[in-house]
Amino acid sequence: MEALDYHAEERRKAEFDLEEMKIVWAGSRQNYEISDRMARLVASDPVFRKDNRTMLSRKDLFKDTLRKAAHAWKRIIELRLSEEEAHMLRSYVDQPAFTDLHWHEKWLPMAYKMQIIGCYAQTELGHGSNVQGLETTATFDPQTDEFVIHSPTLTSSKWWPGGLGKVSTHAVVYARLITGAQDHGVHGFIVQLRSLDDHSPLPGITVGDIGMKFGSGAYNSMDNGLLRFDHVRIPRNQMLMRVSQVTREGKFVQSDVPRQLVYGTMVYVRQTIVSDASCALARAVCIATRYSAVRRQFGSQNGGPETQVIDYKTQQSRLFPLLASAYAFRFVGEWLKWLYADVTQRLQANDFSTLPEAHACTAGLKSMTTSVTADAIEECRKLCGGHGYLSNSGLPELFAVYIPTCTYEGDNVVLLLQVARFLMKTVSQLGSGKKPVGTTAYMGRAEHLMQCRCEVERAEDWLKPSVILEAFEARAFRMSIACAKNLSKFSNPEGGFSELSPDLLEAAIAHCQLIVFSKYIEKLQQDIPGKGVKRQLEILCNVYALHLLHKHLGDFVTTSCITPKQGALANEQLRLLYSQVRPNAITLVDAFNYTDHYLGSVLGCYNGNVYQRLYEEAWKDPLNDTVVPDGYLEYVRPILKQHIRTARL
């Protein structure tokens, strides 16, 4: 039974070379091979089984996670995996653990070798987004050449750091540096939390887990923790002194290392988040697409089979834009890797000119791609009807584990406001001759973008990348200009910014959508081998752009970038594009090359044998251990036998 491929027919319909598309998706043949090898390694190892994860208690789940983390570590050593391979392997294990925290590798080389386990303790009960408001103090004691780390208030308790609650032995603690009577703002300090002998918390340290989070499995495998300090002393050299230092005498010295340096790390981290977004989105889309081809409902003619729900235009109009977005985010993620390399190179050459733009760009893309992905996972679940609500559809857990990315590494709204601020600054400098760079370069063509008119006359005109690009550029630019104009009416610019912030958010989103689309077009300008591969990517690129145009029609029309008639033509073209995606849909998600293990979804399994598997999985629920449920005698039988009722009435 399992040998049958229920999707065989679908797979035959594909109009492109799957193997080449897999390579495009992976980024290169080498990436593809590593990724494929690591995925299979994890999938075939019984220690990494995860099908019973949602049924484990918190304690068992946590222990299971430690076991998997140790096993992954062991395999990495045994197989002498490269850093890249190790990263892939861990990501296919797909169970957040202390060993997955990216910054390890960057910040604490010693920690990477795991002589200590570190965590990143910035957020407090009272402060997350506003890092400058943190309350933990690090007071220099010149007598002993030490810092005294202290939690002066309840709200100063560290709260959220992953790995902190139960496993970390050390933390990078962000605290207000105090020398004498002076507060020098927030700096980082390395603090040991637990004994390396028996793991017990050191004197003055209170540490624990902050409790259950969204979902049953999901992020509950991670010990996000709380931490309080009661005058804990650390040597002076445990301050992170790259940007500022405290001397033996207690003098505070700013180094001449520019503050923008920290942007480099941010660009790195956010770039990984964008590329993770494309993975998560692809995963949800893969499940929903495969199931939509298996699921049949209505439309049977003369007793023949019913219609596959993927053939309904509403299903297509909900699903295919998400498929297109997965590819779009993939390519912009790839480009961000290049951007990070570029930024790093420039930093080494002391060229900081592109940093603010790179920073705004990654902030915006982090925000936009994670918000879209979070919503998309839930939409994919809904696309699966009732069965999507079962844990074994894989979608509930994917949602629960994914959504915090909208909050951590910068709240998505706070980030978009930063982008908007950068856009307003860029606009305000347009007159001054300072040329906008990078992803804001289009703003240099101000005059053209303010007056250009879209020339679409027939639906097929909407297939020209240059036409769509101009519409997106004009829309983004005109929205920024409109905001700037409205801002100028306020006497207090900060007050104006705050008052108009909802509009500014929308301008920032328009800008980010433009970036994603334009990077997709750039990708298409490359040489892409393989029969039909480029053609498919072009179709998806158009789906990506035109669905956004339809969704934000108000933006495009009210800024006179397009006419209502042109909007209707775009919509017509979009429908035609869906029909072109349809025969290729299954193969387009096959290109993600996800194993059934990684997908963790009965509905999304490769061979489409959905019903058999749903039925088999059901019996594994602990509730089915007995035919008569625990509690029947005490709580159900008395009601049935009316004992309660008759006793009183």
Added chain:
Amino acid sequence: MEALDYHAEERRKAEFDLEEMKIVWAGSRQNYEISDRMARLVASDPVFRKDNRTMLSRKDLFKDTLRKAAHAWKRIIELRLSEEEAHMLRSYVDQPAFTDLHWHEKWLPMAYKMQIIGCYAQTELGHGSNVQGLETTATFDPQTDEFVIHSPTLTSSKWWPGGLGKVSTHAVVYARLITGAQDHGVHGFIVQLRSLDDHSPLPGITVGDIGMKFGSGAYNSMDNGLLRFDHVRIPRNQMLMRVSQVTREGKFVQSDVPRQLVYGTMVYVRQTIVSDASCALARAVCIATRYSAVRRQFGSQNGGPETQVIDYKTQQSRLFPLLASAYAFRFVGEWLKWLYADVTQRLQANDFSTLPEAHACTAGLKSMTTSVTADAIEECRKLCGGHGYLSNSGLPELFAVYIPTCTYEGDNVVLLLQVARFLMKTVSQLGSGKKPVGTTAYMGRAEHLMQCRCEVERAEDWLKPSVILEAFEARAFRMSIACAKNLSKFSNPEGGFSELSPDLLEAAIAHCQLIVFSKYIEKLQQDIPGKGVKRQLEILCNVYALHLLHKHLGDFVTTSCITPKQGALANEQLRLLYSQVRPNAITLVDAFNYTDHYLGSVLGCYNGNVYQRLYEEAWKDPLNDTVVPDGYLEYVRPILKQHIRTARL
């Protein structure tokens, strides 16, 4: 500490009479009193505690649910509660149990008295939305005067019915009626599943739970079940014979009871779903609003307190429309109660004329209000930043338990397509002199709606209900007309409907939004006592309408209902309205009168003592039972001590 009210200042700011608003929200003074009494009854009873719910295993959760259900039943009897009081009490228990399944009360009076426990077994593995495609068979055997109930295929297994898996003794089973060689389509049959003595499944019955669903607590308290029949025999009189009958001789007879009768039940059930939507939405909004007033981030001036995040315009623009929607859904839910009464009365008088319209209207409102509510709960969670991701924020569980309402009692997309079909029919009959009724009556003013122009010139013109109403009517009507026009271009109307279905969805949504808004206006035309109460409701009504206008600006502008300039003015007015909501926000959510028990949220607690409670709750996680976690010795220490590494390298 707990005595302090952190919201006292906020509560003093309110510009209206809270007690009167509570009555408006509850629908009447009597409703308010019942609801208040039941909420307190539940909150004060230790059996109904639910704060550890997300930490229970599936089995323990299920047993806990049976215990609560039995206890609720006991209290209902002891206190001789009315049906209405009993319903309220159960809903405040807030843990889905077999005793909550509405149809009990309607369909099986015997079951209400609990001599049996029934469930509604319609959906199968292979068929949900398409009821006519069900595969279970009920074959009449004239020899024994029995029906033979059978599951001929894997996909015919019953799947999803609540209460089926572990507790139901009986089920209303939907199956294809076969007499002789004839298939008469799907009918209902009452089938006993389990022994009333020892609860064991009867011969030929395979029954069990279908497994874990979204979330950790949430709907996992319910035993949604699977069921297979192996030639199970039931007496002929166990067919539900209201609409059709089978005679002793095996003759199939259609009664003259009109088929529309079933619409009556649908109107009833969907009306309760709409009113539940307003409750769930209000709950999420209450949590997010209270926390947004406690949470301060950024904006400290000279060391003073930071800005409450509720003062940020972006926070307001995300939150206040949801607050307004909660009130709007409340009022449309109230109106639906009237509609149901009206429909029932007409049915008794054999007047079926309004049924199709009532059916389309409730289908649309069910779809629209549940989709908005589901998304809104997640938005409220995001509005709480990192802490919203903790289970004890109450929002994750609320989301997980709420979202299946988008799927059950009709998939929301399938329902909207039904609405669209009804709209197209109404439009096609406009010429024929048949006057559209009820919520489609506005279509009778076709000529006016096709040519009217919005007369807004200044932002404050957008405060006139008649102005907004006309814009909403014109937009909905013109979208329907545009769809009808495009449909007429297809030679095959069904093919056209399917091809244009994404546009038809949008037209249906526009129609539903109009209904909600117009019922809100009707509510405001009533006499509403209490200082400032009506004023607040007017402000929220305008927020509701103008945020939709902004969100769907493309619809309004491309149909020439409003100009871009007028759209901008609406947006300006919306911002001003937010400022008017702001001082009343906390009191507007107090008006929901939710107990801390029901809210189940550390972030949303009445007195706002958020940080203290977060800190205390954390320690209750089982992971904190020991300082050194289970698994440390086996899986963490060896890594730290480099045993694995050095062993191999």
